[in-house]
Amino acid sequence: MLIDEAPIAEGFIDLLKSEGITELYPPQKELIESGILDDGKNLVLSTPTASGKTLAAEIVMIKSLERGKNAVYVVPLRALAYEKFLEFRRYEKLGHKIRLEIGDMDSSKYKRMLDFDILVTTAEKCDSILRSRPEWFREIGILVMDEIHLINTDRGPVYEILISKFQRLFPEIQILALSATIGNPDELADWLNAKLIRSEWRPVKLTEKVKVGDKFEELKRITNKEVADGGQILIFVSSKRGAESVAEKLGEELRLIRKRANELNELRNIQKEILSALNPPTRQCKRLASCVVNGTAFHHSGLVNKQRTLIENSFKKGLIKVIIATPTLAAGVNLPSRTVVIRDIKRYEHGRMTYIPVLEYKQQVGRAGRPRYDKIGNAITLAKTDNERDFLMERYILGEPEPIYSRLGVIPVLRFHILASIASNFANTEESLLKFFRSTFFGYQYGSEERFQDLILDSIDELKNWNFIWFRDKFLLPTKIGVRISELYIDPQTAHNYISLLKKVESMKWFPSLGLLEMLCDSLEMPLLWVNRWEEQKLLAEIESVEDELLRLPEEDSNFLERFKTARVFYDWIDEYSEEDILRKHRVTPGLLNQKLQIAEWLAYSASEISKILGLNRSVKELKKLEMRIRHGVKEELIPLVMIKGIGRVRARRLWNAGFKKPGDLKNASVRRLTPLLGERTAEKIKMELE
DNA sequence: ACGGCGATGTCCGACAGGCAGCCTG
DNA sequence: GTCGGACATCGCCGT
Numbered sequence: 171m172l173i174d175e176a177p178i179a180e181g182f183i184d185l186l187k188s189e190g191i192t193e194l195y196p197p198q199k200e201l202i203e204s205g206i207l208d209d210g211k212n213l214v215l216s217t218p219t220a221s222g223k224t225l226a227a228e229i230v231m232i233k234s235l236e237r238g239k240n241a242v243y244v245v246p247l248r249a250l251a252y253e254k255f256l257e258f259r260r261y262e263k264l265g266h267k268i269r270l271e272i273g274d275m276d277s278s279k280y281k282r283m284l285d286f287d288i289l290v291t292t293a294e295k296c297d298s299i300l301r302s303r304p305e306w307f308r309e310i311g312i313l314v315m316d317e318i319h320l321i322n323t324d325r326g327p328v329y330e331i332l333i334s335k336f337q338r339l340f341p342e343i344q345i346l347a348l349s350a351t352i353g354n355p356d357e358l359a360d361w362l363n364a365k366l367i368r369s370e371w372r373p374v375k376l377t378e379k380v381k382v383g384d385k386f387e388e389l390k391r392i393t394n395k396e397v398a399d400g401g402q403i404l405i406f407v408s409s410k411r412g413a414e415s416v417a418e419k420l421g422e423e424l425r426l427i428r429k430r431a432n433e434l435n436e437l438r439n440i441q442k443e444i445l446s447a448l449n450p451p452t453r454q455c456k457r458l459a460s461c462v463v464n465g466t467a468f469h470h471s472g473l474v475n476k477q478r479t480l481i482e483n484s485f486k487k488g489l490i491k492v493i494i495a496t497p498t499l500a501a502g503v504n505l506p507s508r509t510v511v512i513r514d515i516k517r518y519e520h521g522r523m524t525y526i527p528v529l530e531y532k533q534q535v536g537r538a539g540r541p542r543y544d545k546i547g548n549a550i551t552l553a554k555t556d557n558e559r560d561f562l563m564e565r566y567i568l569g570e571p572e573p574i575y576s577r578l579g580v581i582p583v584l585r586f587h588i589l590a591s592i593a594s595n596f597a598n599t600e601e602s603l604l605k606f607f608r609s610t611f612f613g614y615q616y617g618s619e620e621r622f623q624d625l626i627l628d629s630i631d632e633l634k635n636w637n638f639i640w641f642r643d644k645f646l647l648p649t650k651i652g653v654r655i656s657e658l659y660i661d662p663q664t665a666h667n668y669i670s671l672l673k674k675v676e677s678m679k680w681f682p683s684l685g686l687l688e689m690l691c692d693s694l695e696m697p698l699l700w701v702n703r704w705e706e707q708k709l710l711a712e713i714e715s716v717e718d719e720l721l722r723l724p725e726e727d728s729n730f731l732e733r734f735k736t737a738r739v740f741y742d743w744i745d746e747y748s749e750e751d752i753l754r755k756h757r758v759t760p761g762l763l764n765q766k767l768q769i770a771e772w773l774a775y776s777a778s779e780i781s782k783i784l785g786l787n788r789s790v791k792e793l794k795k796l797e798m799r800i801r802h803g804v805k806e807e808l809i810p811l812v813m814i815k816g817i818g819r820v821r822a823r824r825l826w827n828a829g830f831k832k833p834g835d836l837k838n839a840s841v842r843r844l845t846p847l848l849g850e851r852t853a854e855k856i857k858m859e860l861e
Numbered sequence: 862a863c864g865g866c867g868a869t870g871t872c873c874g875a876c877a878g879g880c881a882g883c884c885t886g
Numbered sequence: 887g888t889c890g891g892a893c894a895t896c897g898c899c900g901t
Contacts, residue, residue: 248880273881282885294880302884325880385889408889409876415890471878497877516887518876523887659881695881702875765879772882779882863901870895876888 171199177207181264182232186225189260195222197369198229204365207233212345212364214318216355218372219536220506223348224257227314230346231288235266239311241288244296244332246317246325246501248272249475253503254316255290271295274768293328298659300335301594310340317501318347318358319529321611322574327583330576330610333362335596338606350533353573361614374539378549378567380559385513385552386419392550393420396509397427397465397491404507405494406534408514410759413468414457416513417494421464424491429465433489437463440484447476449820452750454759462490469495472759500534509548510538515562529571578612579622582694585629585662592639593648593656600630600646636666651783658776664693668777672789675721681792683744683799685721687737690773696766698732699739699758709735739763740770744799746819771800807831816856821848836860 171194173183194202197217206213207230215223231241243258245251255270262268269286273295284306291299299306313336321329336343345362349355351370359366381388389405396403407413429437441459445451451459454472458481461467467481467490482505484490497517499505512534516523531551539547551566553559578584584607591597597606607626608617616622630646633639638652648656655665671689675681691698701709709731713724724730739756749760778793795806802812803819810832811822824847830836836844837860844853 246880247878292880298881328880411876411890498879501878514889518887521887523876657882697879700875704874769879769881775882864899865901866897866899868895868897871893873890873892875890 171202176202176229178229178232179236179264182261185260185264191225195225195373196371197367198222198226200367200369201226201229204367206230206344206365210342210344212347212362214347214349214355214359214362214364214366216349216351216358216366216368218351218370219533220374220504220539220541221369221372223316224254227316227346227348228258230344231312231314232261234311234344235287237311238309240286240309241312241314242296242307242310243288243290243314244293244316244329245290246293246320248274248292249503250316251290251292258288258290261288271299273298293325293332294659297328297332297335297590298657300332300339301590301659302657304339304594307336307340310336310343312344312346314346314348316348317350319349319352319574321358321576322529322572324577326576327578327587327612330578330612331587331590333611334606334609337609338596350529350536350571352529352571357573357615358611361611372536372539372547373541374544374547376535376538376547376549378535378551380551380553380562380567382553382556382559385554386416388550388552389416389420389511389513390423392509392511393423393492394427397424401508402485402488402490403492403509403511404499404505404537405492405511405513406500407494407496408517410468410470410472410496412514413470413494413496414454417461417466417468417492418457420492420494421461421466424466425464427465434463436489437465437484440480440489443480444477447474447480448749448760450748450750452753452760454753465489465491467493469493469499470761471496471498471765472761474761474764478761497530497534500530500537506537506540506547508538508540508544509550510535512549512551515551515553515566525565527572528566528569529574531566532571576610576612576615578607578610579616579625581625581629581632582661582663584625585633588626588629589633589638589648589652589662590656592633592646593653598646599644600627603630603646633662636662636669638662638665651780654779654783658779660773660776661694664695664773665776665780667692668780669784671721672777672781672786673784676786676789678721681788682719682721683792683796684716684719684737684741686774686792686796687740687770688733689721690740690770690777691733691736692729693773695773696736696769698729699736699756699766701731701735705735706731709738712738736766740767740800743767743803744796744805746803746805746823767800767803771797774800814856815859816852821852824848833860 173186173192173194176194215226217223234241243254245254251270251272258268266287267285268288269284271289271291315329318329320326333345347362355366355368393403407416441462444459444462445455448455458467469478469481482503485493485505515525517526535549538549551562553562588603591603597603604623604626607613637649638655639646639648655662713734739752739758742752752758752763774793774797778790781789781793798809804812804822808822808826811817811825814833828847841853841857
């Protein structure tokens with residue numbers, strides 16, 4: 171179908187044509203022919219990666235804007251939200267307002283109303299807005315749920331809840347659910363009372379093969395051939411360690427290949443940027459940097475975001491030839507490559523190696539073949555034996571993806587969403603809650619089971635026991651604290667843990683930060699660090715020696731060791747240890763540390779807010795201080811200095827050592843005096859800032 | 862003859878990823 | 887269950 175034939179605004183069509191889009195892909199054509207643009211019915215679009223789901227969504231969204239109704243586009247990852255946001259910004263040319271709302275932005279501060287035509291957001295953020303600012307969505311016409319097959323994961327429940335809430339609040343809303351190919355798209359469509367389009371069509375043909383042999387030898391062969399041929403490769407492995415080692419070894423191979431002089435220069439520039447991402451660079455930075463000059467890179471959660479983006483962009487530019495990635499990349503940003511190799515089709519999971527789901531295989535393999543550049547995408551899976559090859563052919567290449575199931579039906583998850591429903595006055599009787607949960611995918615799949623009702627009633631009970639809700643006759647009302655917990659978006663269990671401990675220690679003489687950190691880790695939100703056997707003894711000994719810095723005795727539960735270790739790492743961070751020190755001492759990579767610190771900061775804030783409501787004033791004060799220290803990685807004495815924009819932990823310490831101990835001291839100093847400490851530009855900026 | 866270094870062998874132990882808050886008058 | 891990595895041993899080479 172030619173783009174001109176699409177029943178949408180001319181301006182939109184012109185814009186697409188100016189980007190070289192002249193024809194619609196078959197699934198997009200089907201979407202138009204389905205009639206949903208006119209009848210406003212819901213639609214489930216279940217097609218492979220890169221089959222043009224985003225453009226399909228754009229057509230529906232623009233159509234909605236034409237009718238004066240705005241659109242919300244929900245994605246599972248922040249990086250993805252950002253990517254879509256940048257993509258949609260081209261509609262600003264047509265006069266549409268595009269907005270991005272994700273958790274780590276402080277843009278939402280002081281905002282009463284958000285003015286948007288298309289809002290791009292993560293599922294959790296969207297749910298959070300829905301809890302406290304539902305009026306933002308008053309004009310909503312279309313809700314796009316991207317990657318809805320993730321209903322099958324831990325993150326899935328919020329997807330279901332979001333849909334059901336939107337449907338309740340805005341009965342006229344049109345829902346477009348975008349899914350990878352799954353086993354039961356018909357169930358999804360039936361639940362949503364939606365039309366269904368399923369298709370296996372891809373813009374670039376995909377050849378899927380399995381190769382048997384020594385895995386590294388195969389990788390070498392494939393890489394050499396591909397690179398000599400001017401192509402690039404994405405290799406999926408199952409562990410971070412594996413990614414790094416393959417990147418290093420293949421880099422050695424590629425080093426010998428002659429590179430154009432300017433290519434080498436550009437690679438050297440990237441190398442420099444990678445090294446300057448952290449100051450001073452860690453050994454991981456150095457390792458990545460040494461791969462990059464050879465044209466390879468590893469990509470996993472241990473990298474800081476700056477490095478990750480750098481790697482992705484250099485790959486897109488064709489400078490980096492091979493990326494060796496953990497599954498981060500399969501679900502993440504759009505990064506196609508002519509060839510994809512799956513080195514590890516198994517993954518370690520609770521004590522054993524298991525074959526990954528077909529769904530995940532399809533996601534990884536779906537990265538093969540760049541639209542507009544390649545005629546064919548190659549996907550190669552490596553097997554050890556002929557037997558395994560046959561098995562892989564059968565299961566993955568010829569097989570169907572699994573059906574997806576709701577993961578909402580467990581008490582902690584239900585509790586979380588039930589509190590939210592009550593707190594935001596969404597449902598306030600047992601009957602209305604039951605009715606609501608019956609409208610979710612969980613209700614659709616399990617609503618007739620006996621257990622269904624019990625799970626929900628048990629969750630309500632617990633919330634009542636924790637004093638987050640109370641009964642007035644048959645009405646369920648939130649307590650003040652219950653409302654705040656729901657707004658903070660923390661788990662009721664976490665809040666309960668914090669409250670019971672903080673109440674106990676409020677009267678203590680001092681609040682040791684290690685103890686508070688240990689408390690913060692006692693939450694469902696914080697993924698705890700792993701303790702190995704060698705560390706176990708060391709940690710036990712350490713716990714004994716710092717016992718008076720803890721708020722409670724170690725033997726209170728089985729997670730204590732992991733919690734202590736995690737808290738211990740945070741403690742080193744706020745004790746001004748460098749990333750490299752932390753990497754060496756605790757084997758925690760910078761990316762991982764960042765990610766956990768961000769959670770810790772949010773939890774510290776939440777704990778202080780809870781304390782505020784409970785009137786635990788000393789806790790409030792100490793937790794506020796701790797929050798700042800976590801954010802900046804400094805000892806208490808540096809807090810006033812890091813409050814100045816442009817001054818972080820390193821500069822603050824330098825200033826302190828030179829005798830500048832508070833912002834006032836800087837005011838009196840000349841730029842000349844500060845230049846040796848901060849560099850001229852920063853010194854000037856900071857003087858300006860202080861004026 | 863010795864030392865240094867790289868290639869090969871052996872055993873041990875660790876194993877993906879990542880969302881959520883800031884509220885004023 | 888597998889793989890990488892640490893460590894040990896062996897063997898080649900140069901001085």
